[in-house]
Amino acid sequence: METFESLVRSEFAPKNTFLNTASSGLLPARxxxxxxxxxxxxxxxxxxxxxxxxxxxSRAAFARLVGVPVTRVAAGASVSSQSALVAGSLPPGAEVLTAEDDFASVVNPFHARGDLKLRTVPLERIAESVRRTTALVAVSAVQSADGRLADLPALREAAKDHGARTYVDFSQASGWLPMDANAYDYTVSTTFKWLLAPHGAAFLVVPEDFGDLTPLLAGWVAGEEPWNSCYGPITELAHSARRFDVSPALFTYTGTRSSLELMEELGVHAIHTHNLALADRFRTGLTALGHEPLPAPGSAIVSVPRLGHRQPDLSRAGIEVSDRAGNLRASFHLYNTSDDVERLLEALSP
Incomplete structure (x- = not known):
């Protein structure tokens, strides 16, 4: 029986120190x-x-990973298009609560409507800011810029108490942070980051009754019998969330299937433990060097203020990280080791 380490070694052989999964993950050999x-x-x-x-x-594998029936999972192409679908379900004047500086693909479709009431608050205040007039809360589970985790249990309770729906983007979480999509009205996740799939696939989880969604993007694949829905209006939409599908990028989903199979074999809980151990080791090393990372306890993403300008030099040295809002952002995933942490710390040493 293969161990976690041996299975990872059989699938990945990066030629550099790759600490940039928050931008795009590596593809497994399979x-x-x-x-x-x-x-x-x-x-x-x-x-x-x-x-x-x-x-x-791929749809079925994703459903298993996030703990929902496959009938609640719609297959799309991007977070922004799925956000637009949710935004399109709201009546004019509906109040949408978002977090400051959240990722554009999550929040911009709501702003683009032009007829919604948008309220934006600091991430740490999002749960307490839900009020009776709030129709929807849209937020990332993990912030792209700095790795901070939203207090989702508190948000869930606040939304329930005030009758608001929840839309949570797990793009920076699914694959390393155990999640239960059943706890929210809508969730979305792209697959090319921590799920290690090719670009071009994103899964939207919808309520059993589909909530207030209208299949605005419905093409032939949204029919209950797709091959009989190619011409003219669809006479019978799919009885499942597939009614919200868009025509799939077939190569992408072939790769996604293989990547999600690997994630299931490794187990999200094991990946979570592995990733956090490396991130915490990096935080400790930064402190010893006199650098204070932005607070993001429990996150596999570590951002260091005022070091973003080091990214080009680090890349030339074979260490891949990101420059986000002037911060150096390192993200640790299953193929990383303690040697990767030490190499980055050494490169940042005076």
Whole structure:
């Protein structure tokens, strides 16, 4: 039986010190092999049926990872398009509560409506800021810029007490932070970060009764019988959340299936323990160097103020991190080791 470490080593062999999963994760070996096989199917004129089957297998794997029935999962292309779908469900004048400086793909579609009432508060005040007039709270579970975690249990209770719906983006969380999507009205996650899949897939989890969503993006794949829904208006929408699907990028979902299978094999709880141990080790090392990271307890993302300008030099030295809002952002995932932490600390030493 393979251990966590041996399975990771069999799937990843980065040629640099890659600490930038919060931007885009590395592809496992099995995923690149699956993408190559899918490309050969298209090059040789093979049937598309296996690729469409990968979409459904990916949907089912994601549902298992986040703890909901597969019938509640819609397959799309991006967080922004899924946010737009949720934004489109609100009546004019509805109040939407968001966090300051949250990721644009989460909040901008609500601003773009032009006829909603937007309130923005600091992340740490979002639960206490829910009020009777709040229709929806839209927030990232983990902040992209600095790794701070939202107090989701408190938010859930506040929303319940005031009759507000919740829309939570888990893009910077799913894959390393154990989550229960069943606890919220809507959740969304892209897959190319911590879930280690190719770009172009995002999953939206909706309520059993679909909430107030309208399938504004519905094409032929949204029909209960897609291949009989290719022409004219769809006469019968899918009885599941598939009614909110958009036509899938087939290669992407072939890769996504393989990546999600690996995540299930490794286990999110084991990944969580691994990632936090490295992040905490980095925080301790930073303190010893005289640097104070931004407070983000329990996060796999560590941001260091005023060091973002070091990113180009670090990249040239073979260490990949991000510059976000002037901060150096390092993100630790399953393929990272303590050697990666020490290399970055050494590079930051005076």
């Amino acid at each position: 995923t690149t092999a699956a993408l190559h096989e899918a490309a050969m199917i298209r090059a040789e004129g093979g049937p598309l049926d296996p690729l469409f089957a990968d979409v459904e297998a």
